[in-house]
Amino acid sequence: MQRRQFLQYSAGAGIGLALFGKRQLWSAEADARVEVFLDESAGQISPNIYGHFTEHIGGVIYDGVWVGADSKIPNEAGIRRELIERMRQIKAPMVRWPGGCFADSYDWKDGIGPNRPTRTNFWEGDHDAQRLHEKGAQVFEPNTFGTDEFMRFCKLIEAEPYVAANLRSLPALSFDQWVEYCNSPAGSTTLAKQRAANGAADPYKVRYWGIGNESWGCGGNFTPEEYASEFRRYTTWIPNYGVDLQLIGSGPNGNDIDWTHRFFEEIFGGPHAYRNKGFKGWSIHHYSFGFHEENGHREQADALNFDKGQWYGILKECDLVESIITDQWSVMGQYDREHRVKLVVDEYGPWYREGTELDPTHIFGQQVTVRDALATALTLDAFNRHADKVSIATCAQLVNNINALFLCHEDKFIVTPNFYVFQMYAAHQGADMLRTEVSAPSLRYSAYGKAETFWGLNGSASRNGKTVTVTLVHPDLDQPKDVQIAIRGGGSASASATVLASDDMHAHNSFAQPKMVATRTLECTVRDETVHLRMPPASVAAIRIQLG
Ligand code: AHR
DSSP, rough: OOOHHHHHHHHHHTTTEEEOSSSSSSSSTTTTEEEETTTOEEEOGGGGEEEOOOOOOOSSTTTTTTTTTTOOEEETTTHHHHHHHHHTTTTOOOOEEOOOOOOGGOOGGGSSSSSOOOOOOHHHHHHOOOHHHHHOOOOEEOOSSOHHHOOOOOOOTTTTTEEEOSSSSOOHHHHHHHHHHHOOOOSSSSSHHHHTTTTOSSOOOOEEEEEEEETTTTOOOOOOOHHHHHHHHHHSSSSOOOOOOOOEEEOOTTTOHHHHHHHIIIIIIISSSSOOOOEEEEEEEEOOOOOEEETTTEEOSSSSOHHHHHHHHHHHHHHHHHHHHHHHHHHHHHHHHOOSSSSEEEEEOOOSSOOOOOTTTTTTTOOBBHHHHHHHHHHHHEEEEEETTTEEEEEEEEEESSSSEEEEEEEEEOOHHHHHHHHHGGTTTTTTTEEEEOOOEEEEEEEEEEEEEEEEEEEEEEEEEEEEEEEEEOOOOOOEEEEEEEEEEEEEEEEEEEEEEEESSOBBBSSSSTSOOEEEEEEEEEEEEEOOOOOOOOEEEEEEEEEE
């Protein structure tokens, strides 16, 4: 009998004791079993899959990242100090900026030097301006935060900048010049001198450049063929100043296979094959909206008001990211046989309807519960499992917007449950991914009158020297789970664990109660070189195992 068959059989039949390695034993009380294979790795987990996204929208930049140098709120040259400190704690490797849809309406020249024009913010066009005025929301873009401020933010937190270029409304030459402003050597070009006058004599050496954003939608409403032609034009000659530029193409709407086929066919398939070796990334956005029928209308899910079915429903929708990764990867491989182009999931997270934002000015601001922490964790686990395919991911968005890690307004600042997930998962950054097999009974639930199922436990693992980190998501709202972890090809000498959980599925942090959801130590023991722990209902755990 194959080991996998036996495992499934033994779990189902409740067999008392099973012997696998020389000494590693599964014991009877296990509800779930995790095998980690020390000698099966798909390679290093790119630290950049733990990246973040900041757009000029609502309260992300203004009120979130930027408070201004004259503010009473503690800051480093205008950037909120508490945010800087928290970003250092999670070893934030990368930040994407300035959008999003905003990027394709942004002129970078407006955001440098002493004279900065006020423009209409992209997001004003999509909303009722009068209503936004009444709410006091950001309708106009003051351009106070521009390239130099963004680069300072990245430097302060030691993160790589990932800049999204405007393909819809600026000419290709302007993109070349933005690269020149950022990367041309000290004292070389007029733009380098301008940069020096703005406080940065040395080049920023920006490597990562997005070529438009959602070019099928807000970024130009192109067909894939039209976008491919624009992509060629924008990327055929970009000054590189010795910097290994990584160019990221605007991928499909959701899992639109057709967009990817037709773009890749244009780029790699025809007689005029594309020659720029810098094309390294294909962007994917995966939001989970939880759309459903409510009182005869199609409604988006609510961040705080949801039932058990909607808890699982959002998790299941987020989990679709794995099939998007594998589907897109397989299409890309039909044209880019060596898979030089990797996947860049540069926007993801549950996206709820309006109403739970902490301040009316925070467009797309929403509360973040323990459900969202599980959603984020299972997404990061999927990225880890596909470390050979996903090179970058940036969570949408960092602060005061969608799946945020931080919520703040004026001098009030809190971390959301998502912050803790990024802290717990930081050990995976740069570690070698290890294949895992998880065996646990599926969950049954009902949503909108329909019977559904979802997995009962899932996760990922990586190795850094003698330490193996295993992260696990346990979505079951009702029952704890006794989990055993065995390391195949080695044994566990000792282990420690951290957990994020709550008895209340709606639990979240607020200005009034900033520590409702936080991590704590989880008891775990090693017996016969196997790690044993009990995961509480609705939890995420990070287990650090020292190899024997
Ligand atoms: O993150 C908010 C918006 O969602 C982004 O600007 C856009 O790229 C996406 O549609």
